[in-house]
Amino acid sequence: MTLNEIYAAIIALFAALTAGLVGSFALMKRMTLAGDAISHIALPGLGLGILFKVNPILGGAVTLILGTILISHLEKKTGIATETMIGVVFSASLALGALITPKEDLIEVIFGGFGPLSTSSFLLGLLVALFIIWFIAKFKDQLIINLFSSDLGTSTGINADRLNLYYLLVFSLTIILGLQFLGASLAGSLIIIPAAAARRFTGKFSPFLLTSALVSFTAVVLGLFVSRAYGLSLGPTVISAASLIFALSLFKRNT
Numbered sequence: 001m002t003l004n005e006i007y008a009a010i011i012a013l014f015a016a017l018t019a020g021l022v023g024s025f026a027l028m029k030r031m032t033l034a035g036d037a038i039s040h041i042a043l044p045g046l047g048l049g050i051l052f053k054v055n056p057i058l059g060g061a062v063t064l065i066l067g068t069i070l071i072s073h074l075e076k077k078t079g080i081a082t083e084t085m086i087g088v089v090f091s092a093s094l095a096l097g098a099l100i101t102p103k104e105d106l107i108e109v110i111f112g113g114f115g116p117l118s119t120s121s122f123l124l125g126l127l128v129a130l131f132i133i134w135f136i137a138k139f140k141d142q143l144i145i146n147l148f149s150s151d152l153g154t155s156t157g158i159n160a161d162r163l164n165l166y167y168l169l170v171f172s173l174t175i176i177l178g179l180q181f182l183g184a185s186l187a188g189s190l191i192i193i194p195a196a197a198a199r200r201f202t203g204k205f206s207p208f209l210l211t212s213a214l215v216s217f218t219a220v221v222l223g224l225f226v227s228r229a230y231g232l233s234l235g236p237t238v239i240s241a242a243s244l245i246f247a248l249s250l251f252k253r254n255t
Contacts, residue, residue, distance in 0.1 A: 007122035008180065009224055012234075014129035015177035016190065016220035020213030021136045022174045023195035024205075025167065028147050037090035039175045039188040041067035043097025046184060050102060055121070060184070061176045067093060068172045072165045097184070117180065125180075128173055135170050136209075143167065144205065182235040190216055193242040200249035215245050 001009070042060030049059030071085045078085075117125065136143075142158050154160060171191075178187035198212035223238030 004117055004119075004122075007117040007119070011117060011122060011125040011129070011177065012181050012220050012224065012238075013217060014126065015174070015181075016194075016216040017213050018129050018132040018174045018177060019190040020194045020198070020216035021209055022132065022171055023191035023216070024198065024209045024212045025136075025143055025147070026171065026191055027195040027199060037086045037188070038064070038068070038172060039179075039184050039186075040090050040097070041093040041172075042175065042179055042187075043093050043184050044100060046179070047097050047101030051100065057121070057176070057179050060179050063093065064172045064176055065169065068168045069165075072161075072168055076161060125177060129177060132170050132173055132177075135166070139163070139166070140209075182238065186235045186239050189239045190219070190242065193239065193246050194219060197242070197246040197249040200246075200252050216242065219245060 042064045045059035045061065045063030046056045047059075048063075049056035052059075067089050071089055074080070074085045074088075142163060145156065146158055146160055146163055174191065175187045178190050182190060194216035195212045197215045198208055201211050202208050219242035220238050222241040223234055226232060226241070227234045227237040
């Protein structure tokens with residue numbers, strides 16, 4: 001492996017950890033399917049990046065962040081549920097992305113495979129991953145309180161709207177980390193599947209967080225190994241590994 005390929009592998013592993021942590025809260029907030037929808041908001045930016053010969057991940061990051069802010073703004077302005085607003089923005093982004101992305105690059109945009117990382121991209125990705133982990137550690141208690149009772153959160157001084165916006169932005173940053181090797185179609189899956197598997201293994205919240213991160217990390221390790229050994233695409237291999245772990249979790253008896 002070259003140094004840039006090692007960089008990409010390290011970022012993939014950090015993306016796995018952050019996806020597991022963020023996915024735990026997404027599952028509890030009943031917005032796991034939103035992960036798949038939000039990831040597609042990156043499509044127009046990825047397509048524009050390819051068209052104008054700039055880093056597609058940078059373009060995808062811009063549209064994801066702008067789309068997330070737009071969703072939060074529309075939710076407050078219209079009173080329509082977050083999931084509905086995500087669906088509207090997702091549909092528009094999917095259509096626009098399909099229109100502007102060159103057909104020969106569409107598979108790469110959807111399923112990942114943008115190649116090795118430069119040193120600057122690696123360092124930026126590492127900072128983003130560490131920021132996400134810091135955010136979850138710092139705001140874990142507030143997120144938990146807000147999950148179970150927004151009124152209780154308000155009475156303890158939690159600004160629910162601001163906290164939800166922060167979480168959505170961190171959610172989007174997590175997807176951005178996964179775009180490099182999973183693409184717009186599969187980036188959200190690394191948030192959904194490990195959290196669902198972890199929920200089968202434990203019902204206690206702190207172990208649930210750690211188990212979700214461990215399942216996601218294991219899926220990426222397996223994906224990296226299998227894809228390199230057999231010449232398979234990394235993104236689909238990682239998600240297949242995560243799906244296998246979820247399938248195995250179904251054999252665990254409920255206690």
